[in-house]
Amino acid sequence: AQSVTQLGSHVSVSEGALVLLRCNYSSSVPPYLFWYVQYPNQGLQLLLKYTSAATLVKGINGFEAEFKKSETSFHLTKPSAHMSDAAEYFCAVSEAGGGADGLTFGKGTHLIIQP
């Protein structure tokens, strides 16, 4: 069975500082990994995804994530936080591809940006 662990339900950073949101996964097969962002009362927007190509994945809004098989991690980073980045972030895993089966989500990390 697949699972996702997001360390830290809340992360607070200053505007302009590095953003690091942690995600560890468990999967019995090579996984597909995703990061989604959710703004209040809205659905999910895909930030980026890993599908066994390059281990460093670049996404939208300046975010990127690195797949590390040895650490079973897929941490999300952004060099310089912006106020508009304040939102809920979800890491998700799929074993059959992002479109073929339902995703298993982590519990989410609420990102707070301090001015």
Next chain:
Amino acid sequence: GAVVSQHPSWVICKSGTSVKIECRSLDFQATTMFWYRQFPKQSLMLMATSNEGSKATYEQGVEKDKFLINHASLTLSTLTVTSAHPEDSSFYICSASPVAGVLRNQETQYFGPGTRLLVL
């Protein structure tokens, strides 16, 4: 492209009534649609997977007789919460997986904006 809509965006109903939520893929055809539920300040939990023209597959612990799913076409899936109770109050989000083609190759499912259900 790849827009998914949900209707209604929010609904308030009395306990014991049924509520239907629609999920539409507006600019692509969807082989598969998924229904998730999100309780306040919690993650999304997959409820069921529906494929056009066949019965939905429900996740363990989800009552199929309470949450009726119909996927009558490649662009529409509906979730009906039957005899709703206050504990069914939640944020229901659907997603759609495109049929073969450019979008399919992106190995992504596209999410709707969600429907907030409040049962009084």
